[in-house]
Each structure stands twice: as structure tokens, then as C-alpha cells.
Amino acid sequence: MVWLKAADEVTLRAAFWCAGGEGRDAARGTVLLATGRSEFIEKYYPVIARFRALGFRVAAFDWRGQGLSDRLIEDRLPGYVDSFESYQRDLDTMLAEIARRGWGGKTVLVGHSMGGCTLIRRLALPERDFHAAILTAPMMGLRFPTLAVPALRAVSWSLSHWQVGKWRISPRPVKTAADWPFENNVLTGNRDEFERYASLVRDHPVLALGGVTWAWLAAAFREMRFLRALPPDSVTEPTLLFSAAVDRLVSNDAIDELLAKNPRIEHVRLEDSRHEPFVEVEPVRAVLWAEIGRFLDRVAPC
16 A cells, blocks of 8 residues: 555555456556545455456555545545535546656546546547556446436535534434345445455444535536536547446436447446445446457457
């Protein structure tokens, strides 16, 4: 593990792995892993091992405000950020460190949920500091009742301008992954992976993150509105997008809108998958990794 300073002096925790095992480095390329909200590096160890076995170096990090990177408000548990543009500084920091290490070859961005949302902005930038992207259940829209969205957007925008923006949106006691029951969970049908995540948080409470603040929610609405307003064909680099057929967290309708405007994005809808395909039951993961392998063989051949 290493500690990196972003341009605005926020400290990020990061980790870097050679391909195929310590001391052995294939030149196939580098995967930069951008996790979802509330997640952290350790949750992705099996995913990291799989990409390394495919011949890629892997760089992973904790977003500002979660994991062991700097928390941004005094209360560690609520998710807070002033703007999703701040997350771009985290990506800048990681890509600069990859370049500093002299890791050549193709750079593939891999982002889940909030991480995927953040990468879509990157995909639309005119400057390209990567070669391809893989997105799982990107947060293009949230699954709220339709009538609730305008009210939540207005309230979060109003409250985010005051100290109240640092308050959690729910007055109920904070629950983290250590407290969630497996039954009827929205993340995965894989009990072993669900319990592994819960155990990591239970054994290391410093990693825990609870619900979001009004400021985070307002920032998320702004970012999703920005992404949905991107012009057609904004995404030009090779991109593979997985949506989860039974996702109850992010909106597949919003993902479909992105796909309709960017027909060059390859899309796979994973049947029987909840929000987190990387930790789903084996039949879902088998499809996921087969498609990833096919995509990487084309964009970053051995």
C-alpha cells in the first residue's frame, strides 16, 4: 500500500501489483480499478487476482471520503463529496502515478457503479490518457420512485449549500455493510461474497461507510445530469458495459439512454445479476469474465 497526494492535498490510499505474480511483469497493460461507493481495495482482491492472471498490472485505490483515503468531514461514516469533479482529481493522481512508474502498454479503466459514473466523464474528455474501459452497472441514474426524483433533487440542492449538506439524508441509525442482512439484499445473490464483504468491515471498522449526505446526493444528481446531457458519440475509445438485469440500485433505463447515444459501446446485460456482477453467483461471473477476456484479447492482445 502507498499513500498519494492529490492536487488539492487530499491523501489517497493506493496499491499496485505486477502482472502474474510478484516479480513477474507481462507487458500486456495496466488495469486501473475504480470501485463503487462505500467500497475499498480489499473487497476487490479476487477481481485483482483475476486481472493479474490475465497478464495485467493492476492499480487500485480508495476514493476520497471512503476506505482509508482521507475522509472529508469530521463524521467518518456518512458518504460526502462536494462535487464529482473532485473524483477526477483522484483519477488524475492514479494515472500520473502509473506513468511515473513507467508502466507502459495499454491502460484499461475498470469502474463499478459510482466508479463507472466517474469514468464516463473521463471517457468523454477530449484528452485521452487511457486506451479502453470496462464498466459494470455504471451509475447513470438512481432507482428512486419517479415522482420522488424532482423533490430529492431540489431538496438536496438546497441543503447542500449549507452546513446541513454534511448531514446524512436519513435520521435512522447508521448501518454499514457489517449490519446488512443477506436476505433481500440488493447487491448479490452470492452469500459467500456478501459475507466476505461484511466480515471485512466487521473486522476493520475503519473501512466502514454508511449512508450518503445531502451534499453527496446533490453532487450525484449534478453529475448524472451532466452525463445524460453529453452529445451523441461522446465515447469513442473501446468500451464494454455490463448492466445487471435485476439491478435495484441504478437505473437500467438511464444506461440504455447512454447506449442509444453511443452505439460503439459494447453492451452485455447480465441476466439474474443484482447490482454487483463481480461478486455474483458463478453462472453470472462466468459470463462476465468470458466477455471481459474476449474484449481484452481484442483491445490489449498478448
